[in-house]
Structure formats: structure tokens, C-alpha cells
Amino acid sequence: MDTQWVQQVQQIRSFNRTLTERVGALDDRFLGRARPIGEARLLWEIGVEGSEIRALRGRLGLDSGYVSRMLRSLEHQGLVVTDVSPGDRRARRVHLTEAGQAERAELGRRSNDLAVSFLEPLSDSQRAKLVAAMGEVERLLSASMVSFAVEDPTTPDARWCIEQYFAELNARFEAGFDPSLSISADAHELTPPAGALLIARLRRQPVGCGALKFHTGAPAELKRMWVAPAARGLGLGRRLLHELEQQARAAGVDVIRLETNRALREAIELYRRNGYREVEAFNNEPYAHHWFEKRLS
Template structure:
């Protein structure tokens, strides 16, 4: 049986840095339909710092880092998912749904009742994942130049009532 775990991790931890670079490289590669250069990844690193996140989780499968997700606080009770990434070798195994569930629990621990996110039209799998996790499309809520779809989800009362010591389900 594959064991999934989700750990609060500083974004400057080596595992987080590697996952964030892989996330950015994939975004660039898919957007331009060619491999990303190191310079492009470095530039995106500089343009989108990871320092203002309220939470950042690293997903591990059997101990190996395979994904990440960040959470920004937008307003009282309102947060935004960002930097949602799962290594291609770990996709198709329920890890994306587990990752979203884990960050929703972290958001609830921070007192957030509603989560938003944006994504691009070419990230079809991401849009399917968000819809399956209960996110619904909403009108534009930010000025992201690359976003073409915006989603929102109200966290269920059961998630919001989790105590800070209750770990997310990792089965």
C-alpha cells in the first residue's frame, strides 16, 4: 500500500525548492510548448516569491517528495490555493485530491471558510481536479494575466471544525 503524508514545510527547504522549481518549469513548458530554460525558471522564481504564504505543504509518497501546494490569506476567512503541483510520476493515483484535502484542512486551521484559485485554460487536468473536489467556477477575482478560469469552494463545517492537531487523512 502506498503511504501519502503531507507536511508543513518552509519554502526554502531543499525538497520545497526542488518541487517549486519543477512546478515552475512545467508551467513554462506547457505555456510555451517547449522545455523551460533554467533562466526562465529563475525569472519566474524572482517574479513570484514564495515568502507570503500562510501555509505550504509538501506531499510525500512512501517518504519521497512528490508534490506541493501553497495557501495565501486574501482576507478574513478567505484564502487562495497556489503552487499546486504533483510530479507527473505520481499523478493518476489520487494524490492531487489528497493534496487538496490536506491544504483545505490547513486552511480551516487558519480560520479560513472559503478558498479560491485561478488556473489557465491549458491546465485541463487541474480544472477537472478542482471541479471533482467541489470547486465551482466563479467570475474573475484577480488580475492574473495568465489566468482564464477562477474557482471557489466554501469549506464544509466538518473541515472547519478540525482541531489543529487533527492530521489530514493520508490513506
């Protein structure tokens, strides 16, 4: 194993140790306010606006009985009230009472205090460095939390991604972008086995997509490559591309082709860096200036 790798792993382990020690304080001394952390988390998650209980359960990933019991306890303490959901009378909603709002605000304050306790002992320049380094770590760790999944193009998340993609093309192309003038990649064309749409997610939120149209005996087409602006610079494009190539290989594809517009400079750079070489125009996509091709090994 090469030494640099070993050192990197060591640094991360050491970092984890320091951090669980330091941030461990969060749950115990700060968030838990003479109250079980479970209840504190729940109280926080209910939010100022209130929540549906099922949504709450989903967000925290807890058992229905468990949540119910905790809500009963919070209700006893006068912090929340529950009522029936207006739309669905099986479901229930939970709201914070005035006391609950105050308690939640207090939790927020404690979370602030914890952050302040990080900053307090440092000098101004150290503070700036700490915050910058934390931002960097957070960003890069976020990258390692992104997951990829093939998804039906008609789900709301999938449609949202495609819309974002169109909106971006429309903003960046000199002449705007009208999908109906462009070569199609409709839902049925991106649904297995005809094709595949891959969605990248960070904390369950979609942050990117990419798609393939398969053509038996002919190259597959790469379409709809998009990364949310907030998630750029994390190497997500590269990973989306690799995942799509995996999919293509699994489907028996030999060659992937794509066309793109000269306004999309990062994308062009991404394709070049990842083994796509520019070829003659192989279709008459009106918005395209560059055509690329890659043979999968």
C-alpha cells in the same frame, strides 16, 4: 458495516498472509547468505559507490552503535574498508572491497532468483498477468504510503518542488511561464501564519506540493498545486487538496479561491470534482483563464 468494505478488507488480509509467507523467503533463504540479514542489508545499502556511515544509518534507521559493530564485522570478513570523510574528519565513509562487491552482486543475484521463482512455474500469459497485477498493487499501495507535511518553503525539497512546478508550467503554457510576471507567492507569503506550503512525500522523496496564502477577512488563495509526473493517477491531487482545505479550516478560512490556466486540464477537472465552482475573474493574473472558488463548510 457494508459488505463490500468487509470483503475488501478480507481480501487484503488474505493477500498479506500469502505474501508474508511467499516473500518471507526473501530475507531468509535468498538475501541472507549464511550471513545475518542485518549485515546483508547493510552490505547492500553501502552500494557500489560506498557511503557515509551517517547516511547509511539514516537510510536504514539503525542505532549508531549497532551499525558500527556490524561494519566492524564486515571489515573483519574483508568485505568493506572504512576511511575518514574528506569534508568532515569526524565522519567516516565505508567502501566495498573487491570481495564485498562480489558479495553484493551475489545478493542481487539472489534477489533475482527469488523473482524468477515467482515466474518460473507460470505460463507466459500467467506471467504477464502476474507482473501487471503486481505493478497495479505496487502503484496503489504507494499511494497509501504518501505522507503530507507543512514545510518551510526555503528547504531544498520545497524549492525543488516549486522549481519543478515552474518548469512544468513553462513547458505546458502556450507562451511559456515567467514567475516574475505572475502574482507572487514568495517564501514569506507561504510561511505560517501568512500561509502554508504542504509537501507530499513518498519514501521521503517529495512527489507533490500545494500552498495557501491567507488574507484575514478575505478568501485564502490556493497556489502551487503540483504532483510529480511519476506519481500521477494515484489520487494525490485530491488528497493534497483535502489536506490544504483542512489547513485552511484550521486557520479559520471560509472561502478558498484560485486561478488557473486552460492548459492545466486535469487540475481544472480536479477542482470541479471537488466542489470548486467557476467564478468571474477576481484578479488580473496574466496566465489565468479560469477562476474558481469554494466555500468551506
